[in-house]
Amino acid sequence: MKNKNYITAFGILIIAIVIQHFTYPGAVQYPAHVDEPPVVETAFKIYKGEFNPGFFRYPAGHMNFLALVYKICSLFTSQITIEKAYKISWFISNLLIAFIPLMVFIVCTILSSYILGFIGCCLAMLSGILLQHSQYAIVDVSLSFFCLLFFTISIYWIIKFNFSTNKIFFLSILVGIAVSMKYTGALLIISLFIIIYHFIEGNPKNKGEKKFQLAFTAIIGVGLFLISSVFFINKNYFLDVLVGLTTDGIIEAEYYQLSNKLIKLSMGSSIGLLALAYFIQKEKIRGAGKFISPLYLKSLFIIIISFFTFSPFTILEIKKSFVDFMYEYRHMKIGSAAQYHHLSDEYHSIVQNIDRMYPIRFYQKLIISNFGIAGIIAAIIGFYEILIQRKLVGITILSFFLLMLLTVSGWQNVAIRYTLSFIPIIYILIPFGIHRLSTFLDKKYLKYNYSIAIITCVTSFEPMINWINLFD
Numbered sequence: 001m002k003n004k005n006y007i008t009a010f011g012i013l014i015i016a017i018v019i020q021h022f023t024y025p026g027a028v029q030y031p032a033h034v035d036e037p038p039v040v041e042t043a044f045k046i047y048k049g050e051f052n053p054g055f056f057r058y059p060a061g062h063m064n065f066l067a068l069v070y071k072i073c074s075l076f077t078s079q080i081t082i083e084k085a086y087k088i089s090w091f092i093s094n095l096l097i098a099f100i101p102l103m104v105f106i107v108c109t110i111l112s113s114y115i116l117g118f119i120g121c122c123l124a125m126l127s128g129i130l131l132q133h134s135q136y137a138i139v140d141v142s143l144s145f146f147c148l149l150f151f152t153i154s155i156y157w158i159i160k161f162n163f164s165t166n167k168i169f170f171l172s173i174l175v176g177i178a179v180s181m182k183y184t185g186a187l188l189i190i191s192l193f194i195i196i197y198h199f200i201e202g203n204p205k206n207k208g209e210k211k212f213q214l215a216f217t218a219i220i221g222v223g224l225f226l227i228s229s230v231f232f233i234n235k236n237y238f239l240d241v242l243v244g245l246t247t248d249g250i251i252e253a254e255y256y257q258l259s260n261k262l263i264k265l266s267m268g269s270s271i272g273l274l275a276l277a278y279f280i281q282k283e284k285i286r287g288a289g290k291f292i293s294p295l296y297l298k299s300l301f302i303i304i305i306s307f308f309t310f311s312p313f314t315i316l317e318i319k320k321s322f323v324d325f326m327y328e329y330r331h332m333k334i335g336s337a338a339q340y341h342h343l344s345d346e347y348h349s350i351v352q353n354i355d356r357m358y359p360i361r362f363y364q365k366l367i368i369s370n371f372g373i374a375g376i377i378a379a380i381i382g383f384y385e386i387l388i389q390r391k392l393v394g395i396t397i398l399s400f401f402l403l404m405l406l407t408v409s410g411w412q413n414v415a416i417r418y419t420l421s422f423i424p425i426i427y428i429l430i431p432f433g434i435h436r437l438s439t440f441l442d443k444k445y446l447k448y449n450y451s452i453a454i455i456t457c458v459t460s461f462e463p464m465i466n467w468i469n470l471f472d
Contacts, residue, residue: 012105012125019131020135030082032135039058039062039137039138040085043062046064047085056314056320058139059183060312061181065092070088094134097141098134100144100427104123107155110156111393112435117431123427123460124427130423132470140421142182143421144421147421150174150191151425155396168196171192175192176307180310185421191397191400197290201290213292217277218277221273223270258329335413363414371426371430379433383398385435386428434459438451
């Protein structure tokens, strides 16, 4: 049986790569995407021996990974040129995207049946968005891969009731790697903490003892209160410190807004934690050990170490990282207005005319065009099906899906590639929606096998047409 599974997995990978090259057979001139030069050229600098290439727009996890691949390839061929670097990077993206249908197949098969896995992987193989981005060497591709890998492994262990602290720590490493690919990978921490919470429920020895609960809530509460109070009282001084972290000596309006939000959040959190410490001491709250446990702190520590290992200069060069991060923060929040000073006429003109609903309309149109109305309906029903049938799996995977969707739809700057992190989840949901509808029809009108065949054809029609149109 294991040999059969390995052959199936290998077959899915090969077919996925063949479809990629059949869909995009022509030779591509580099760069193929506007975001490729920073990624590939940074990786190329690292390969050439510049351990700190001085690029901090993204964390450097993907660049370091590509540089390692270049180094390995150089052992079997002549010196790697920039042309070869692009070709190798494209092949890596081909491979990472090819793994997505395989992981969709594994998840659907584990949660239900082989037939649902087959439906999910076929839909993922023909995804216009996935196929398009399999040709690009961008960080969103690796983020998508590691996010789905996290869910594939965690779901397997959840279904097999096979969790341990070491496996929790392994998942923490995957989260750290995902964050090192792109900062939005940090949303996986919520899913990881949900898994840890349920693990502690079944393993009470991992609960935080009362002394730990009191120490944690009191120390963090007092610490946050002092930090937020000192920052609030000496706000101008700390803003002057932030000026020193900028390249032009200017603190933009969004920095003030963000600092105010952080102060309010810290003050509210500190009061809440101190109140919680009081109630724990008075034994008014029981069961807090499932939420306040050393296991969460250990996992966070491993995530940070994992991130640092794959993107060390993001932390070592904190000044440059801060500057680039804050620019990206502004760029996401206000789009093209980030190019202008907040006192300029151009800035005010753009900000005053920002359409907050534009990102929602953009992604709504994009998702419908990629999946079709039938696919969206099936995914919504599948959302419900997974949530009621596999509660822990549903909460874990759907919490990430919703948070990522809310995050990207809150950015004024929009791009198709931002959907790569959550689109594979929709390909997991659709087969379960098809199954739910087929089960309903089986009881009233049509046998299950006929129903699932018809609904699958209807759901696949629009994605198939979109795939065919890619050849035009």
